[in-house]
Amino acid sequence: MTGRLALLLVAGMIVAMLIVNAMMNTSDATDNFVSYVHRSNAYDIAVSGANEASTMMYFNKSLRGHIKNNETLSGGTIDIVIQNVGAKIQVVSTGTYPPSGPNKQTQQVIFYLGPGYFDNFVVLTDNDDGTVPWTTYDTAYGAVHSNNTLKMDHYGGSLIMPVFNDRVTTTKPLIITAGTKPVFTYPPESGVSVQFPTAFDSVADPPFLVGTTNFNSTITAGNGLINLNTAKEVHMQFFVDGSGNQMVRYFRDGKRMTNNGYGDFRTTDTVAAVPSDGIVYEPGVDVYVEGTIKDKVSVLTIPDGSGKGGNLIVTNDVLCQTDPRAGSSPDFIGLLAQNNVIIGNTGNDNATNSGSNRFMIDASIVALTGGLAAADNSSRNRQILDIFGSITQEVRRGVGYGSLPIGSSTGGFMKGYKYDYRLLNDHALLMPTTPLLSLQSWLVHTVI
Amino acid sequence: MGYQVILDIIGSSIIGGLLFLTLLNFTAQTMETKQTYRDEIVAQENLVNVVTVMEEDFRRMGYCTVRSNMSNPIVTMAAAESVRFKTDLPDPTKASGEGDGVVDSISYAFGAPVLATANPNDRMLLRRENTGPYGGSSMGVTVFHLTYLTSTGDSIPSPVPAARLNEINAVEVTISVENINPYSSVSGPDSLATVLVNWKQLTFQIKN
Numbered sequence: 001m002t003g004r005l006a007l008l009l010v011a012g013m014i015v016a017m018l019i020v021n022a023m024m025n026t027s028d029a030t031d032n033f034v035s036y037v038h039r040s041n042a043y044d045i046a047v048s049g050a051n052e053a054s055t056m057m058y059f060n061k062s063l064r065g066h067i068k069n070n071e072t073l074s075g076g077t078i079d080i081v082i083q084n085v086g087a088k089i090q091v092v093s094t095g096t097y098p099p100s101g102p103n104k105q106t107q108q109v110i111f112y113l114g115p116g117y118f119d120n121f122v123v124l125t126d127n128d129d130g131t132v133p134w135t136t137y138d139t140a141y142g143a144v145h146s147n148n149t150l151k152m153d154h155y156g157g158s159l160i161m162p163v164f165n166d167r168v169t170t171t172k173p174l175i176i177t178a179g180t181k182p183v184f185t186y187p188p189e190s191g192v193s194v195q196f197p198t199a200f201d202s203v204a205d206p207p208f209l210v211g212t213t214n215f216n217s218t219i220t221a222g223n224g225l226i227n228l229n230t231a232k233e234v235h236m237q238f239f240v241d242g243s244g245n246q247m248v249r250y251f252r253d254g255k256r257m258t259n260n261g262y263g264d265f266r267t268t269d270t271v272a273a274v275p276s277d278g279i280v281y282e283p284g285v286d287v288y289v290e291g292t293i294k295d296k297v298s299v300l301t302i303p304d305g306s307g308k309g310g311n312l313i314v315t316n317d318v319l320c321q322t323d324p325r326a327g328s329s330p331d332f333i334g335l336l337a338q339n340n341v342i343i344g345n346t347g348n349d350n351a352t353n354s355g356s357n358r359f360m361i362d363a364s365i366v367a368l369t370g371g372l373a374a375a376d377n378s379s380r381n382r383q384i385l386d387i388f389g390s391i392t393q394e395v396r397r398g399v400g401y402g403s404l405p406i407g408s409s410t411g412g413f414m415k416g417y418k419y420d421y422r423l424l425n426d427h428a429l430l431m432p433t434t435p436l437l438s439l440q441s442w443l444v445h446t447v448i
Numbered sequence: 449m450g451y452q453v454i455l456d457i458i459g460s461s462i463i464g465g466l467l468f469l470t471l472l473n474f475t476a477q478t479m480e481t482k483q484t485y486r487d488e489i490v491a492q493e494n495l496v497n498v499v500t501v502m503e504e505d506f507r508r509m510g511y512c513t514v515r516s517n518m519s520n521p522i523v524t525m526a527a528a529e530s531v532r533f534k535t536d537l538p539d540p541t542k543a544s545g546e547g548d549g550v551v552d553s554i555s556y557a558f559g560a561p562v563l564a565t566a567n568p569n570d571r572m573l574l575r576r577e578n579t580g581p582y583g584g585s586s587m588g589v590t591v592f593h594l595t596y597l598t599s600t601g602d603s604i605p606s607p608v609p610a611a612r613l614n615e616i617n618a619v620e621v622t623i624s625v626e627n628i629n630p631y632s633s634v635s636g637p638d639s640l641a642t643v644l645v646n647w648k649q650l651t652f653q654i655k656n
Contacts, residue, residue, distance in 0.1 A: 011467070013471075032489065032492045032493055032496055033492060035496070036496050036499070039500075092544075108544075108545075110544055110545070110546060112513075165614065166520075185614050185615055186598075186599050186615075186617075187599065187600055421516055421518075421519055422516045423516070424515050424516040425514060425515055425516030425517075426516065440515055441511060441512060441513050441515055442511065443508065443511055443544075443545065443546060443547075444504075444507040444508075445504075445544060445545035445546075446500070446504055446545075
């Protein structure tokens with residue numbers, strides 16, 4: 001009897017120790033892993049919420065408020081708040097998984113939307129049918145888009161092919177001629193469409209009108225590509241005076257062609273002060289422009305009722321007073337034409353421009369129904385058309401071509417276009433806005 | 449008393465002894481299991497801690513509240529075991545984790561072996577903000593490997609030359625963590641039993 005009791009005692013102890021041991025084996029490792037999985041789920045829910053908010057705002061741009069209040073989604077909860085923060089729209093999407101309990105994890109996606117502008121591309125063309133190719137020596141640093149196609153061509157020899165340093169998108173596939181090897185940082189995408197602007201933004205600032213007297217003249221530009229009608233014209237030379245004031249010198253009595261090219265501005269010409277953050281607006285006039293600009297100044301020209309005017313002819317470098325290529329600059333220039341923006345043939349480029357076989361423009365250029373062109377593009381000096389900013393144009397026009405080296409007496413311009421990344425955040429006056437909002441920033445944030 | 453009692457005592461002693469031996473063996477196994485659990489917990493916790501910080505950092509790659517301040521290339525140094533990228537670090541005055549709009553940088557590097565731990569394989573994982581000092585983490589990290597991918601998914605050989613940094617579209621991070629104090633294995637006195645946990649994630653740089 002005593003033996004059986006001892007046996008039972010030992011068996012009882014074994015059972016007790018088994019229970020104690022089982023209780024001492026924790027599930028911490030599993031909990032740890034589960035927490036990570038929960039956080040990943042919370043992240044996915046937050047991203048889903050951000051996408052949902054974007055879709056809802058696509059259909060209703062005025063949507064604001066607490067549009068999702070901890071609603072169930074994929075076993076967790078989603079909370080979405082849309083509100084105005086300054087000039088931007090802030091969207092906060094909070095994902096929680098599971099909805100409650102000690103392992104609850106919360107992730108947040110905070111992103112901002114702002115008005116989209118057409119200056120998000122270094123070159124945006126609505127209708128590029130491939131007639132004017134991108135070719136040897138051309139470079140584009142910034143996004144390039146065409147609502148039609150883009151043609152890549154080359155000249156003989158193992159020359160540098162057109163180089164694209166950012167995204168290249170088209171609606172139709174690219175045309176790449178045999179033997180051409182364009183250099184892309186990102187593979188080009190087709191099937192992409194960008195709605196093109198139809199009008200300049202409403203004039204928020206009162207326009208500054210240069211004079212009131214008009215003068216009739218005729219010019220044929222763009223190597224016969226563009227025939228400017230007999231239009232009134234005004235020649236403007238912007239400069240910053242010794243007191244730091246933005247001034248413009250102008251005349252209207254026709255072109256003054258000299259060995260130094262267009263302009264030949266004289267001390268007797270009218271000089272006027274341009275208001276800070278001003279707009280120079282010339283309807284029914286072809287505007288010839290050059291010089292140095294500070295702060296925000298846009299030059300806008302549209303045709304008159306008879307269709308005359310509305311072209312902008314650049315006769316020499318147009319530069320910001322504070323060089324944006326060197327870093328930050330408060331200066332933003334808009335060269336805005338209802339028709340074309342034309343690089344005028346100054347007759348002696350090296351003498352009048354930056355002296356390094358470059359024609360330099362720091363501006364957002366818009367040719368709403370026309371394109372950017374160069375006068376006499378095949379017969380003028382071989383130079384680099386050095387544009388730092390953005391180009392928005394309805395059609396592609398020629399600025400130069402060939403394999404001749406820089407400095408040759410013919411061949412026109414090789415393209416050296418660089419996007420001004422300041423334009424992602426700030427813009428020239430009157431730059432048209434897109435009908436869609438654009439993403440300003442995107443942040444993933446762990447709350448718990 | 450008699451034979452019956454003697455047989456009871458002998459029988460129960462034998463059975464009790466067998467049960468006791470079984471119990472000892474069972475306890476030893478339980479202890480080993482518990483040790484394994486503990487190592488797994490430590491290794492997993494270390495991995496989760498490392499990954500939590502790293503995920504937060506890599507998801508900020510290319511982020512800036514003032515997007516025009518951010519410029520290409522986003523990844524400014526790319527090697528197999530070290531990386532530096534631009535971001536906008538959290539502004540301490542903002543609870544939301546948003547930055548102050550000034551472009552910062554975060555660097556990660558796989559450092560020297562950690563001599564203070566029994567595990568001969570673990571190395572320091574180093575992290576640095578801007579040009580500040582490197583902070584080390586002795587979490588039993590034995591593998592820290594970075595792979596750089598283009599927008600088409602092609603990997604770029606490391607170290608990525610400066611001329612190709614712009615092509616980086618995504619960074620794949622692989623981490624392995626072992627317990628820092630492995631114990632002698634029964635399989636041999638010279639071998640160390642250890643727990644290994646792995647983590648791999650592909651992070652796309654933000655295109656603001």
